[in-house]
Amino acid sequence: MHGAGGRIIAQLWHMGRVVHPSFLGGGQPVSASVTTAPGQAHTYAGKQPYTPARALPLEEIPALLEDFRQATRNAIEAGFDGVQIHAANGYLIDQFLRDSDNFRSDAYGGSIDNRIRLLKEVTEAVAEVIGADRTGVRLTPSSYEQGIRDSDPEALFIRAAEVLSAIGIAHLEVREPPLDGTFGKSERPPLAGMIREAFKGVLILNSDYGFARAQAQLDVGLADAIAFGRPFIANPDLPLRFARQLPVAIGAKRNEYVVQPGLGRVFGLPGGE
Numbered sequence: 096m097h098g099a100g101g102r103i104i105a106q107l108w109h110m111g112r113v114v115h116p117s118f119l120g121g122g123q124p125v126s127a128s129v130t131t132a133p134g135q136a137h138t139y140a141g142k143q144p145y146t147p148a149r150a151l152p153l154e155e156i157p158a159l160l161e162d163f164r165q166a167t168r169n170a171i172e173a174g175f176d177g178v179q180i181h182a183a184n185g186y187l188i189d190q191f192l193r194d195s196d197n198f199r200s201d202a203y204g205g206s207i208d209n210r211i212r213l214l215k216e217v218t219e220a221v222a223e224v225i226g227a228d229r230t231g232v233r234l235t236p237s238s239y240e241q242g243i244r245d246s247d248p249e250a251l252f253i254r255a256a257e258v259l260s261a262i263g264i265a266h267l268e269v270r271e272p273p274l275d276g277t278f279g280k281s282e283r284p285p286l287a288g289m290i291r292e293a294f295k296g297v298l299i300l301n302s303d304y305g306f307a308r309a310q311a312q313l314d315v316g317l318a319d320a321i322a323f324g325r326p327f328i329a330n331p332d333l334p335l336r337f338a339r340q341l342p343v344a345i346g347a348k349r350n351e352y353v354v355q356p357g358l359g360r361v362f363g364l365p366g367g368e
Contacts, residue, residue: 097174104177104231105170107163107221111187112148112196113241125151127190127197127204127213133242153201156213160220167224177229180217183270185241188214189234192255193245207247207254215258222262231266232259236290237281238272244282252286256293266297268322276303278325287317306337 096103112126115136126148135142151159163180170178182188190196191213197204203212214232222230236252245251259267271285272278279302291298300312301322309321327333329344336343 102176103174104179105173105175106179106181106233107166107170108181109159109162109187111190112145113186115143116146117143124148125155126187127151128199130190130196130242132185150199153203156203156216160216163217164220164224167221171225177231177265178221178225179231179233179266179268180214180221181233182214182217183233183235183240185235185243188217189240189243192251193243193248195244195246196242207251210251211255211258214255215262218259218262218264222264227263228265230262230264231268232264233268233270235270236286237283238270238276238279239282240279248283249286249289253289253293256290260294260296264296266299266320267294268299268301270301270322272302278303291317305343 110124112124112130112132113136114124115138116122116124117138117140124146128150129147131147132145134145136145167178180188182192191203192210194210197210199205199209202209204210218230218232234252234255236248256267267290269285269287269290271287272281274281274284287298287300297319298317299320299322300318301324304312304321304323305326309323312318312321323333326343330336333343335341
């Protein structure tokens with residue numbers, strides 16, 4: 096990657112309740128509150144129902160923040176150029192953000208600012224280690240991910256964008272599948288326009304983009320970059336295909352890339368749609 100002049104970012108995430116005890120040595124998963132993820136978990140013994148999570152105690156939060164710091168140190172040692180905090184898709188930070196699953200009455204529950212607190216503290220902890228200018232965050236504002244919803248996502252995610260903007264992170268990635276999305280669907284129109292007003296850094300959009308739709312979003316200034324995931328699996332030369340208007344094969348998931356306007360530079364972002 097570096098030999099070809101590229102940059103690579105490691106994605107850091109904590110699954111919270113969306114993990115099976117068999118991966119925890121039989122231990123109980125944690126979440127914002129005592130809840131159970133819907134559906135079944137993939138395990139080495141096949142699919143099994145998720146189990147109830149315990150509410151993460153206040154006294155364990157410092158250790159959680161240190162885990163994120165250590166993961167960031169590990170990423171630096173491994174040669175990554177930056178990190179992205181996965182605060183989306185119904186995983187732990189998202190479980191704290193949304194009122195469908197955060198029933199806490201302490202400093203991490205109730206008001207929007209309280210529910211954002213863990214996101215803010217994790218972001219600050221990571222930025223302490225690697226610098227805010229090498230820290231990104233991923234959010235999924237408009238979609239229903241693994242049982243996680245919020246009654247007022249506009250207010251929640253606009254405030255989250257303001258807080259992340261004040262920290263000065265390098266980028267904010269927003270994954271918002273369309274209402275008729277092919278890999279997850281949103282329950283409401285995208286919030287990217289409102290987030291764009293609240294977040295002053297680099298804004299990246301993701302999910303169900305082809306070249307024409309992506310370029311249109313860039314042309315109107317709704318985003319600074321578009322992240323492509325699934326198309327890269329079947330089209331490892333995707334930027335070349337876009338640039339030459341060649342046919343694009345359909346298929347696959349995972350592994351994400353960002354193509355900036357003009358298709359001049361491509362940056363790898365692990366994980367994603």
